[in-house]
Amino acid sequence: MSEQQPAHPTLPVAVIGAGPVGLATAAHLLERDIEPLVLEAGPDAGAAVREWGHVRLFSTWEEVIAPAAEKLLAPTGWERPDGRTYPSGADWADRYLQPLADSLDEHVRYGVRVTGVSRAGRDRVVDAGREEQPFTLHLTTADGREERILARAVVDASGTWSIPNPLGGDGLPALGERAAADRISYRVPDLNDPAVRARYAGRRTAVVGSGASAFTVLAALAALAGEEPGTHAAWVLRRGIGSDTFGGEADQLPARGALGLRAKAAVEDGYATAVTGFRTQAIERDGDRLTLVADDDRRLEPVDEIIALTGLRPDLSFLDELRLGLDTRLQAPTAVAPLIDPNVHSCGTVYPHGAKELAHPEPDVYLLGMKSYGRAPTFLAQTGYEQARSVAAALAGDHEAAARVELILAETGVCGGSGLFDEPDTAENEGGGCCAAPATVQIGAAPTTAAGGGC
Known part of the structure; x- marks a missing residue:
């Protein structure tokens, strides 16, 4: 093992976000006697996960617990959930993420939002003495106070949940989208x-998107229609429907395959009407009704509500003074982008x-977890845990361990890319919707608790 003395060894490694990958990173750092400081904007661990707490993951407990975290939890009396079962977002937060954060104790701070990161005394233009300077992080606390802290390295595991993609087919808000904001939801509703x-x-609802979250909503609204006459979904897709669109038995993640079959049944049974090749350009409002207009001037029948599930994107605004190398398409690290390209993978x-x-x-800046995938929807928690292990090794100077691959993923079948659409349309795969963001279906249970993403 090759060790090298880091600059500013007495300073902590700042980890942004107390979600699954941020907390796993902190656990790995502690294993290597490196002090982490986890900065969480929310009031508790897994704040973003709790926002989709009603959704069930596609991955089992076995797949969403980091080995290093389990070692940290073991002495606390923590009871490991049955590895064969599927947690909901609330389960994941309450039974794993919060206990893990509690075991990290003073290494986690809540209610602090990172508003800027730079090198101390150096903006992004200055070369002289840059790498010798520690990082400076500007924070805003829950009560509005401003703080500044120093760190030897920065790991951003804040995810992409906070910025949903807009409805517009060009990646920009559709005309009228902001004015209709009170009738648009960008999340899977908890029915x-x-x-x-x-x-x-x-009511009549337009469901825009073609990933697992859209499937979840279609299945949920179909179940609601069986109880509440007049409930109907207009399912709006930017591309066509291909033979593998719904996954079903071809999907090697059984829970996600079951979800696809339920969405397919919603269409076949008449609870949802599919509208293909529709790229929203404008939303027109007439009283309480909304009309979606496509870039080819097609108009949908008016709807009462819109649920937009068109993806997520990373918030890079507070990293603007750092020298990041990001792919121009995916907004992921340059070397990662070809590995995760949803057109291929x-x-x-x-x-x-x-x-x-x-x-x-x-140097010593890393984006991990969903944040490292930018706009790609192909993330799995296990991949993020491997990232955390490798980065912690690199920060410890153990480059041999950092270079090792200690994770082999099984093929997961239908999961985005060219197999999902007649033509690939990465903007329509909801951010993390393939394998990480919330989606739904618990077989045999209420439709709003489906088997969600495999993060």
């Missing part, structure tokens, strides 16, 4: 909530990668 249920019951065909591929021109 177990009476107030949410009333919003869609007996599914979740299971992404080659495990680590510190070398995740490195940037700015």
Whole structure:
């Protein structure tokens, strides 16, 4: 093992985000006697995961617990869930992420939002003495106070949940989208909530998107239609429907395959009407009704509500003073982008990668987890845990361990890329919708608790 003394060894490694990959990174750093400081904007661990707590993962407990985290949890009396079962987002947060954060104790701070990261005394233009300077992070606390902290390295595992893609087919908000914001949701609704249920019951809803989250909503609205007459979905796709669109038995993730079959049944049974090749250009409002207009001037029949599930994108604004090397299409690290390109890869065909591929021109800065995938929807939690292991080794100077691949992923069948559409359309795969962001279907249970993404 080759060790080298880091600059500013007494400073912590700042880890942005107390989600699954951020907390796994902290666990790996502690294994190597490196002090982590996890900065979480929310009031508790897994704040983003809790926002889709009603959704069930496609991956089992066995696949969403990081080995290093389990070692840290073992002495605390933590009870490991049955590895063969599928957690919901709430289960994952309450039974794993929060106990893990609690075991990290003073290494986790809540209610602090990172608003900027730079080198101390150096903006992104300055070369002189740059790498000798520690990182400076500007924070805003929950009560509005501003702080500044120093760190020896920065790991951004803040994910992409905070920025959903807009409805517009060109990646920009459709004309009228902002004005209709009160009738548009960018999340999978929890139809177990009476107030949410009333919003869609007996109404016509446009569901825009073609990934697992859209399937979840189609299945849920179909079930609601069986109880509330007049409930109907207009399913809006930017591309066509191919033979593998729904996955089904061809999908090697059984829960996701079952979801695809339920979405297919919603269409075949008349609870949803598919509209293909429709790229939204404008939303026109007439009283309480909304009309979607395509770039070819086609107009949908008016709807009462819109659920837009067209993907997620990373927030890079607070990293603007760092020298990042990002792919111009995916906004992922340059060396990672060809490995995760959803035009080519599914979740299971992404080659495990680590510190070398995740490195940037700015040394000791890493984007991990969903954040490292930019706009690609092919992320799996296991991949993020491998990233965390490798980066922690690199920060410890153990480059041999950082270069090793300690994860072999099984092929996961239908999961985005050219097999999902007649032609690949990465913007329509909801961000993480393939394998990471929430989607739904629990076989035999209420439709709003389906088997969600495999993050």
